[in-house]
Amino acid sequence: MTDTNTPALQLQGIVKTFPGVRALDGVDFDVRPGEVHALLGENGAGKSTLMKVLAGMYQPNEGRILIGGQPVQISNPIEAKAQGVVLIHQELSLVPEMSAAENIYLGELPRKGMGRVNWKELYARSNAILERLKCRFRAEVTVANLSIANQQMVEIARALTVDARVVVFDEPTASLTDAEKVVLFDIINDLKSQGVGIVYISHRMDEIFTLSDRITVLRDGQYRGTLTTAETDEDAVTRLMIGRSLDLSRNEAAPDFGKTMLEVRNLSCAPLFEDVSFTVREGEVVGFYGLVGAGRTEIAETLFGLRTPDSGQVFIDGQEVTIASAQDAIGLGISLVPENRKEQGLVLQMNCRDNMTLPQVHNLRAGPFLSNGAELAIFDKYRDKLEIKTPSWKQTAGVLSGGNQQKIVIGKWLSMQPRVLIVDEPTRGIDVGSKSEIHQLLRDLASQGYAVIVISSEMPEVLRVSDRIVAMYHGRVMREFEIDDVTEDSLVQAISGIKASEPA
Amino acid sequence: MLIDRLKAGGPAIAKQGILVAFILFMIVFSVMSDRFMTTGNVMSVFRQATIIGVIALGVTIVVIGGNLDLSVGSMLSFATVLVVDLHDKIGPELAIPVMVLATLCLGAINGFLIGILRLNSLIVTLGMLSVIQGLVLIYSGGQNVDIANQTDTWFRFFGRGAIFGVATPIIIFLGLALVFHVIMTRMPFGRRVIAVGGNPTASVFSGVPRSRVVFMTYLISALCVAVAAMILGSRVMGSQNNVGQGYELQVLAAVILGGTSLLGGSGSILRTVLGVLMLAFIQNGLILMGQPYYTQWLVTWAVIIIAVWLDVAAKRGRLFSPIA
Ligand SMILES: Nc1ncnc2c1ncn2[C@@H]1O[C@H](COP(=O)(O)OP(=O)(O)OP(=O)(O)O)[C@@H](O)[C@H]1O
Numbered sequence: 001m002t003d004t005n006t007p008a009l010q011l012q013g014i015v016k017t018f019p020g021v022r023a024l025d026g027v028d029f030d031v032r033p034g035e036v037h038a039l040l041g042e043n044g045a046g047k048s049t050l051m052k053v054l055a056g057m058y059q060p061n062e063g064r065i066l067i068g069g070q071p072v073q074i075s076n077p078i079e080a081k082a083q084g085v086v087l088i089h090q091e092l093s094l095v096p097e098m099s100a101a102e103n104i105y106l107g108e109l110p111r112k113g114m115g116r117v118n119w120k121e122l123y124a125r126s127n128a129i130l131e132r133l134k135c136r137f138r139a140e141v142t143v144a145n146l147s148i149a150n151q152q153m154v155e156i157a158r159a160l161t162v163d164a165r166v167v168v169f170d171e172p173t174a175s176l177t178d179a180e181k182v183v184l185f186d187i188i189n190d191l192k193s194q195g196v197g198i199v200y201i202s203h204r205m206d207e208i209f210t211l212s213d214r215i216t217v218l219r220d221g222q223y224r225g226t227l228t229t230a231e232t233d234e235d236a237v238t239r240l241m242i243g244r245s246l247d248l249s250r251n252e253a254a255p256d257f258g259k260t261m262l263e264v265r266n267l268s269c270a271p272l273f274e275d276v277s278f279t280v281r282e283g284e285v286v287g288f289y290g291l292v293g294a295g296r297t298e299i300a301e302t303l304f305g306l307r308t309p310d311s312g313q314v315f316i317d318g319q320e321v322t323i324a325s326a327q328d329a330i331g332l333g334i335s336l337v338p339e340n341r342k343e344q345g346l347v348l349q350m351n352c353r354d355n356m357t358l359p360q361v362h363n364l365r366a367g368p369f370l371s372n373g374a375e376l377a378i379f380d381k382y383r384d385k386l387e388i389k390t391p392s393w394k395q396t397a398g399v400l401s402g403g404n405q406q407k408i409v410i411g412k413w414l415s416m417q418p419r420v421l422i423v424d425e426p427t428r429g430i431d432v433g434s435k436s437e438i439h440q441l442l443r444d445l446a447s448q449g450y451a452v453i454v455i456s457s458e459m460p461e462v463l464r465v466s467d468r469i470v471a472m473y474h475g476r477v478m479r480e481f482e483i484d485d486v487t488e489d490s491l492v493q494a495i496s497g498i499k500a501s502e503p504a
Numbered sequence: 505m506l507i508d509r510l511k512a513g514g515p516a517i518a519k520q521g522i523l524v525a526f527i528l529f530m531i532v533f534s535v536m537s538d539r540f541m542t543t544g545n546v547m548s549v550f551r552q553a554t555i556i557g558v559i560a561l562g563v564t565i566v567v568i569g570g571n572l573d574l575s576v577g578s579m580l581s582f583a584t585v586l587v588v589d590l591h592d593k594i595g596p597e598l599a600i601p602v603m604v605l606a607t608l609c610l611g612a613i614n615g616f617l618i619g620i621l622r623l624n625s626l627i628v629t630l631g632m633l634s635v636i637q638g639l640v641l642i643y644s645g646g647q648n649v650d651i652a653n654q655t656d657t658w659f660r661f662f663g664r665g666a667i668f669g670v671a672t673p674i675i676i677f678l679g680l681a682l683v684f685h686v687i688m689t690r691m692p693f694g695r696r697v698i699a700v701g702g703n704p705t706a707s708v709f710s711g712v713p714r715s716r717v718v719f720m721t722y723l724i725s726a727l728c729v730a731v732a733a734m735i736l737g738s739r740v741m742g743s744q745n746n747v748g749q750g751y752e753l754q755v756l757a758a759v760i761l762g763g764t765s766l767l768g769g770s771g772s773i774l775r776t777v778l779g780v781l782m783l784a785f786i787q788n789g790l791i792l793m794g795q796p797y798y799t800q801w802l803v804t805w806a807v808i809i810i811a812v813w814l815d816v817a818a819k820r821g822r823l824f825s826p827i828a
């Protein structure tokens with residue numbers, strides 16, 4: 001039995017700088033065997049960077065790492081893994097063309113004579129891990145064919161190939177459904193009972209409070225303190241994290257809906273979604289709630305001209321329209337904040353400002369040339385509005401923290417001043433402070449007369465921002481709720497495909 | 505380590521690695537050969553580099569857009585043979601527009617297959633390399649062509665003329681470089697090319713007309729070939745039907761040497777100019793030192809590979825990949 005008071009791992013006085021950024025400024029952190037230690041902080045606070053230092057992906061400028069009381073030098077992820085330290089990334093880092101099994105054992109495939117891969121062994125071992133994770137796919141499948149959630153599971157499976165001493169989960173639930181979360185939490189508790197130290201990074205307070213034993217808060221790269229979960233509450237943690245309390249009340253200004261801005265009639269794109277009809281009025285926020293895979297994203301992409309529907313009609317401001325391309329959609333005043341910021345939202349090696357102005361770059365001109373002033377004006381406005389943390393507009397979007405990347409994408413589409421704004425999982429990976437600001441922003445936009453569609457898999461989010469909720473299951477609209485008559489139970493029923501007894 | 509020192513000296517120096525290498529080469533060659541640094545030699549190297557240079561400008565834009573163009577070599581043969589052959593038949597004032605249009609058509613075929621049908625650019629342009637060479641042979645019947653009256657035609661201006669004492673090809677090359685530089689850095693089209701090359705999916709999600717942008721990059725590339733053909737045809741006043749053979753690799757070498765990423769999404773016109781000059785001066789220096797052409801190629805590609813390695817190393821902060 002390990003003594004639970006000597007930390008399995010300690011970080012002392014870690015400093016890590018990037019050009020123009022002091023990402024970590026003397027941070028102390030430790031994990032004890034058999035505990036879940038939550039790491040909290042705003043977007044860009046340095047959580048991922050700290051964990052990358054731990055996993056050998058970055059070398060700290062100052063400070064030291066101790067494993068089992070011994071100072072160690074970890075110069076790459078493979079060494080870290082050999083020491084029993086495994087990091088499950090915030091962003092998926094799988095090789096899409098390879099099988100799940102090859103990804104799980106990437107870099108350490110089981111071998112037989114002459115360096116040949118022992119496929120039987122590889123699949124057997126991988127399948128055993130996937131079974132432990134209660135995954136319903138086989139290790140032989142190609143990763144590209146898996147849903148994002150299942151890809152996340154492969155990422156987690158990677159951590160279980162060694163006898164881990166410390167496992168770090170960096171926002172593992174951002175793209176998981178509730179059912180998958182339950183499985184994940186089981187696994188975490190399982191590891192915990194085997195004496196593994198867990199570091200858990202998340203922006204979801206409910207998860208932190210159900211899972212963790214201790215909470216450490218970072219702010220602007222500085223260590224703010226460590227709390228025992230049982231002795232604290234959300235408000236105290238939030239204040240430590242953002243320096244103030246959150247106002248979680250719903251904006252109760254009497255909704256004032258205008259004319260119907262968007263109407264969708266019998267839209268079908270089999271087998272993704274079928275016979276979908278709904279309307280969105282000016283000044284209204286309509287929430288689309290459902291499980292991952294319910295067809296909500298596909299509807300959004302169709303309205304944005306990226307998919308061709310089989311049948312159905314779309315009306316904007318009373319006029320029937322055909323939307324054959326994203327340019328058409330933009331021309332009609334539709335904006336879409338896509339689900340996946342890295343693949344669909346950003347050109348990672350382009351700078352922050354250029355990313356933000358991309359959809360309207362041809363209009364930001366002085367004569368034939370780009371107008372630096374006009375571009376910067378847009379960037380500055382939304383940087384301030386969304387509190388995007390970046391040393392300058394010239395920073396490459398790819399090196400921003402996950403949450404700040406998301407804010408760039410949101411800024412990009414808000415700056416288009418759309419008539420219909422569609423946001424798909426807008427607060428994925430966004431810290432609690434900014435999250436409530438984004439919710440507020442969506443409400444404000446609606447009250448300025450925008451028609452807003454919010455697609456979300458988070459019930460509290462849908463309940464907080466929507467005036468009306470469309471519940472979807474397997475590509476069909478199950479029910480529509482006015483916000484005043486919705487209950488959590490009826491919502492859960494509707495998205496699980498249980499037909500509620502229709503009110504007369 | 506070298507890299508650490510490069511980094512300590514500021515990212516500026518690491519980024520300018522190719523400039524440093526260029527200056528080093530110039531110094532070495534000036535010491536080794538007293539003819540190297542003469543005005544005559546420098547100007548003549550510069551003038552000869554303009555053909556590869558002009559084409560490399562267009563190919564840089566294609567590559568930034570995330571594609572390759574290997575058809576430029578045989579496209580150059582095509583355009584040069586055409587303009588030279590038509591010169592005597594219909595006169596230069598008609599020959600030039602006909603040649604430009606025909607070359608643009610070839611570019612449009614590339615652009616259609618790659619931009620609109622989304623076929624792989626390596627395969628398409630490799631195929632076009634052979635197809636166009638075939639077209640040239642059919643057109644010329646295997647004969648080389650030349651211009652009968654080489655002294656009295658105003659067509660000589662492009663390859664042999666000069667403006668204020670500076671050779672026309674050099675002016676065309678630098679002028680075009682400047683225009684392209686402005687397009688890529690100061691105009692919406694350039695921004696869109698960079699976005700499409702960097703992340704095609706995100707570009708489409710941002711309303712960038714991806715197909716049209718890629719199509720345009722191939723038209724630009726073809727236009728550059730047409731301009732290069734005017735310089736070449738006018739300088740030689742004749743053309744073999746395979747004059748452009750091998751140019752695609754020279755051009756690609758210059759583009760890579762200029763630091764444009766073959767993955768797309770980043771690169772610079774001005775640095776391509778540097779790459780072109782560096783390539784030309786290395787080859788010239790080796791010739792002056794009496795080295796045969798295969799040594800030139802060996803040295804050229806050794807330089808390119810080292811340049812690429814240092815570039816990658818500077819990005820990841822160490823010389824060797826951390827993961828086995
Ligand atoms: N490779 C890099 N180059 C430059 N700056 C970087 C790099 N990696 C991170 N940063 C910067 O360091 C800071 C901390 O980033 P980090 O990713 O650790 O934040 P985080 O706490 O994980 O945020 P989030 O909750 O949004 O994921 C940010 O300002 C980020 O822009």
Ligand SMILES: [Mg+2]
Pocket residue numbers: 047048049090170401402403
């Ligand atoms: Mg992070």
